[in-house]
Amino acid sequence: MYGQTDIEALLAEYREGKGWGALARAITRVENSPPWQVELPTPTEPVQVVGITGPPGAGKSTLTGRMIDVYANAGARVAVLAIDPSSPISGGAVLGDRLRMETHLMGREDVFVRSLASRGSHGAIAGATRNVARLLELSGAFDVILIETVGAGQTEVAIAELADTIALVTVPGLGDAVQAIKAGLMEVADMVVVNMADRPGARETVRHLRLSMGREFFVTTTIATEGVGVPELREALEERWDRLREGDGLTRLRARKRAREAALVAEAWVRSCADEITEENLDLNSAVKRILEEAARRWTT
Amino acid sequence: MTSSTADGTKAPPIKVIVAKPGLDGHDRGAKVVARALRDAGMEVVYTGIYQTPDSILRAVIQEDAAVLGLSSLSGAHMEYAKDLCKLLAENDRTDVLFLVGGTIPEEDGEELKQVGVTEVFGPGTRTEDIINFIVENAPER
Known part of the structure; x- marks a missing residue:
């Protein structure tokens, strides 16, 4: 798990002319972190x-x-x-x-x-x-x-x-x-x-x-x-x-893609929460509700 | 076995470069090792044959590899190992696990380690031994 500052520090190192090594390490940090931990x-x-x-x-x-x-x-x-x-x-x-x-x-x-x-x-x-x-x-x-x-x-x-x-x-x-x-x-x-x-x-x-x-x-x-x-x-x-x-073609294109990206991250987040909620013997609808509530609660905390 | 999950609780896969330097087209061994490491849960970048020390170093740095495996069957292992150890040191990558394998005479093993190679895997090595060595010694990334 890596902090935001870690990635930013590596980027700064790269910009200072320390070569591909710092950029490559920053990529590793991003690659090894779940998407919601990288902003x-x-x-x-x-x-x-x-x-x-x-x-x-x-x-x-x-x-x-x-x-x-x-x-x-x-x-x-x-x-x-x-x-x-x-x-x-x-x-x-x-x-x-x-x-x-x-x-x-x-x-x-x-x-x-x-x-x-x-x-x-x-x-x-x-x-x-x-x-x-x-x-x-x-x-x-x-x-x-x-x-x-x-x-x-x-x-x-x-x-x-x-x-x-x-x-x-x-x-x-x-x-x-x-x-x-x-x-x-x-x-x-x-x-x-x-x-x-x-x-x-x-x-x-x-x-x-x-x-x-x-x-x-x-x-x-x-x-x-x-x-x-x-x-x-x-x-x-x-x-x-x-x-x-x-004009604003690129801005609009990227905003649209950003919205779909958010949906993908949300999906991954819900799945990661859902994996931990398996203990109860609920009917399907209640289980879905439980997972979504839990995912929302954890997201805010 | 290492594997990565969405919540990042398990250790991420170990990244390995498998490279063949110089005029040496015999890459069956390198491919067998690459596949064995993959089956052990590692991410293996196979650079192919006829690589130069510079191109191997570039791959190690850009891929941020924890392990470099050099396969040599041409007899030129000493020269390439020396060059690469120097390049790794110059580029702040001395923590990379540097392994040399192939047809390495036993008497060359010590000298290779003296110039900076981490471990040497000569003829008859079992892939399990290479895997275990990497799992135990690879630096974190």
Whole structure:
């Protein structure tokens, strides 16, 4: 359990020029604290948080690695949060995303990559992801924050609650699978990237997507292994960010996401309280009432 | 086994970097160890083959790892271990548990420890021994 001041002191250390170590330790503190114990101030200078999501094997890590290149070559300081699943049995994890990004980190002192294990949270992100992203934003060290989710299917849409922009990565030839993700992930996506565009069926996939999502919707193609199409993807992300920052678009977007984030934290809080209220033999409605009352009472104390 | 819960009552998982330095493509051992540590409830970042001391140090710092496991089957373990011990010290990371495994001749074990390696796991080591050593000695994060 860590105090607020601990995290702030580490951030201050980082800002004093003590290097990535202090920032990395602050992330560990946030990662190891339940979300309701971490209250970070709202960043004054917002940084675009990009969620990169899509089915397993679509090339998210490889694409993220290439995006590091493209952003860094354009002079941007890049942070990457790469999320991999924790084993539901042991609680452990093998985090392999860094492996695919390693070659893009050589000699780049202002790129920061952190792997996070999902630690039992659902929705293809880790429970602490939002707070870790906010911490990166607060550090003032980055111009863009890329979050690569666990391989996601239809319903893993939690990334939408914390990223400003969702880029959904898919591949040609998934056919019905494209239909399948339409209902869930597709609804929260701000743009779709058809990766492995040198594979047969790429053009059809793009056409299908344009038909179902409408002509205004941004669909682009990449060959992540070769870096093809990645500069265009960055341009689209930058354009979206500029649009969001005009007027109150970003403020409204973030307020909406903040409300849903609060709902998620509340849910986790109620669950943590509920785990301790099991001793009584109540009927269902009374048990629910009891849990909610207890959760509210504990929250205020 | 360590695991993290929503209310944070249990100790968080121990974070481990498993790295293979230099021109040494034999990574089966490293992968077996990575999987065993995962099954023991640890969070293992596997950096892959052909890593340099700088890239390994970067991973240790950015991931805020408590443990660094270096797997070497090329015979170059001494050089890499010396470089990494120096880098860890320069970057205020001497508390990181630095383990070296692989084809390490017994006579090299002492010298590795003298340059700053915490423990050496040579041929024939059981994964349980590595797990127990980490659980008992890993620094808190």
